[in-house]
Structure formats: C-alpha cells, structure tokens
Amino acid sequence: MSTGYRGPHALSNRGWLDFVARLERREEIALVRSLTSGNSRALDVGGGTGELTHAVAVQLGGCTAVEPHTDRATRLRETGIEILPGSAEELPFDDGTFDVVLANWILPYVTDLEASVREIGRVADLSHPEAKVVFIGGAPDNELVALLNETCVPVAGEPPDDQGYLLAVAEEVLGRQGFSRFDLYRTEAALHFPEADLDDRVRAAARTLVNFWYEEHPAAPEMLTAVEPALRRHFARRPHAVGDQGVVLVARPGPA
Numbered sequence: 001m002s003t004g005y006r007g008p009h010a011l012s013n014r015g016w017l018d019f020v021a022r023l024e025r026r027e028e029i030a031l032v033r034s035l036t037s038g039n040s041r042a043l044d045v046g047g048g049t050g051e052l053t054h055a056v057a058v059q060l061g062g063c064t065a066v067e068p069h070t071d072r073a074t075r076l077r078e079t080g081i082e083i084l085p086g087s088a089e090e091l092p093f094d095d096g097t098f099d100v101v102l103a104n105w106i107l108p109y110v111t112d113l114e115a116s117v118r119e120i121g122r123v124a125d126l127s128h129p130e131a132k133v134v135f136i137g138g139a140p141d142n143e144l145v146a147l148l149n150e151t152c153v154p155v156a157g158e159p160p161d162d163q164g165y166l167l168a169v170a171e172e173v174l175g176r177q178g179f180s181r182f183d184l185y186r187t188e189a190a191l192h193f194p195e196a197d198l199d200d201r202v203r204a205a206a207r208t209l210v211n212f213w214y215e216e217h218p219a220a221p222e223m224l225t226a227v228e229p230a231l232r233r234h235f236a237r238r239p240h241a242v243g244d245q246g247v248v249l250v251a252r253p254g255p256a
C-alpha cells in the first residue's frame with residue numbers, strides 16, 4: 001500500500017454529473033440502507049447529487065447533508081433532506097450530533113484528509129448503540145481507477161492513484177477518537193455504456209473518464225487520445241461497463 005495520497009483531485013460539476021448519469025450502484029445503496037437501518041440521526045458529508053442521501057432519508061424519514069457545491073445536490077431538494085453548504089474539514093455541528101455519519105467517495109477530494117476524518121468522528125454520537133461512521137472508497141481492483149492510472153495519470157505527471165491509503169488513514173484517525181471496531185465490505189458498481197457502435201462507446205467512455213478528474217486540465221485533449229486504446233482493450237473483455245468497485249469501511253465504538 002502507498003504511504004501518501006497524490007490528491008486532492010479536482011472534481012468538476014459537469015464531470016461529476018456525466019459520471020453519475022452512467023453509474024449503477026444498487027449494491028452500494030442496498031448496503032448503505034442496511035447499515036443505517038438502526039439509526040435515526042444521519043449526516044451525509046459531501047452528499048453530491050444525493051443518490052445515497054436520498055436512500056437514507058427515505059428509510060429514516062430524514063437525513064442531513066453537507067456539500068461544498070450545493071448546486072450539485074439535484075436529489076437533495078426533497079422532503080426530509082436538509083442540505084447545508086460546508087466542508088468535511090469544518091462541519092457546522094456540535095459534537096455527537098448524529099448517530100451515523102456517511103462519507104462516501106469524498107476522501108480523494110478533501111483538502112485536509114486528517115482534519116476531515118477528525119471532524120467526521122467528532123460529530124458522531126459514540127453513546128448511541130448503533131453509532132457508526134461509514135466511508136466508501138475505491139477498491140484495489142477498481143477498473144475505472146486502473147484505466148485512469150494507465151492512461152491519464154502519466155499524462156498529468158502525477159503518481160498513480162491508490163485509495164487504500166485514504167481508508168487506512170481514516171481508520172487510524174478514528175482509532176484515536178474512541179472507535180475500535182472496523183469492518184470492511186466490498187461493493188460492485190459500474191459505469192454503463194450501452195452504445196451499440198464501438199467507436200461511439202469508446203468516445204463516450206473516454207469523455208466520461210477524462211472529465212471525471214481532468215475536465216479542466218490543459219492536457220485533457222491528450223488524455224482523450226491516450227485513454228481510447230485502453231478502452232478498446234477493456235471493452236473487448238467487458239463490452240458495456242467499466243467497474244467502479246468499492247471498499248466500505250464501517251467504524252464503530254466499543255470492543256473490537
């Protein structure tokens with residue numbers, strides 16, 4: 001495992017919206033729902049467009065979300081969901097306000113990793129019998145990250161992405177805050193490319209992948225060229241999807 005993270009990444013609005021439109025994440029949503037079923041006060045940090053926040057809100061009758069780009073929160077303007085502008089590094093809540101805190105796919109984007117995890121742990125109510133913090137990040141065999149590492153990351157001159165480091169830091173920081181039980185789960189999610197014509201599909205996938213992390217990068221056109229041959233090889237094995245495999249870290253207080 002790497003000993004540092006190359007981030008934080010930029011995540012443009014259009015890049016994320018195009019990505020979410022292709023993303024199928026039923027397994028992730030089901031797991032988040034089952035993990036939160038015994039909770040009542042939920043916070044989703046970096047809720048984004050709100051697919052997971054919405055699922056939790058439907059189940060619990062409400063959910064609070066904090067998101068620096070509230071214009072992204074297309075699913076969050078629904079009954080029972082409170083959306084506040086803010087960042088993981090400085091959460092606008094008292095200690096122990098929530099019995100479950102979710103932080104899904106946000107650690108590559110925060111500017112201060114340790115401060116963000118500390119804040120997430122601080123607002124969790126450790127006295128609640130179902131107290132927990134849930135993080136989701138990229139699995140070691142994440143196909144999307146592997147494609148970006150092979151093609152775009154070298155063009156950007158950055159070290160390869162390894163999201164395991166982020167969850168390892170989260171575990172270490174929360175371990176200093178009274179969390180002692182850590183469980184890991186795996187989820188399958190995927191970006192879908194139903195285009196019948198291979199050239200159309202490769203172009204669509206190249207745009208989605210490059211825009212996800214590098215939409216505003218000056219070398220984005222060069223990255224589009226670099227990613228296309230790798231996508232052709234990928235689609236020869238898995239014709240209509242790029243996997244976005246996740247690792248879910250659940251931290252709880254109490255005996256290990």
Ligand SMILES: C[S@@+](CC[C@H](N)C(=O)[O-])C[C@H]1O[C@@H](n2cnc3c(N)ncnc32)[C@H](O)[C@@H]1O
Pocket residue numbers: 011016045046047048049050051052066067068069072086087088089103104105106109110111
């Ligand atoms: C990849 S998206 C994930 C969104 C959502 N959690 C989900 O799983 O659908 C990352 C989100 O993190 C948000 N973000 C970026 N920097 C952040 C920060 N410092 N604190 C909290 N959220 C942040 C972005 O605006 C974006 O909505």
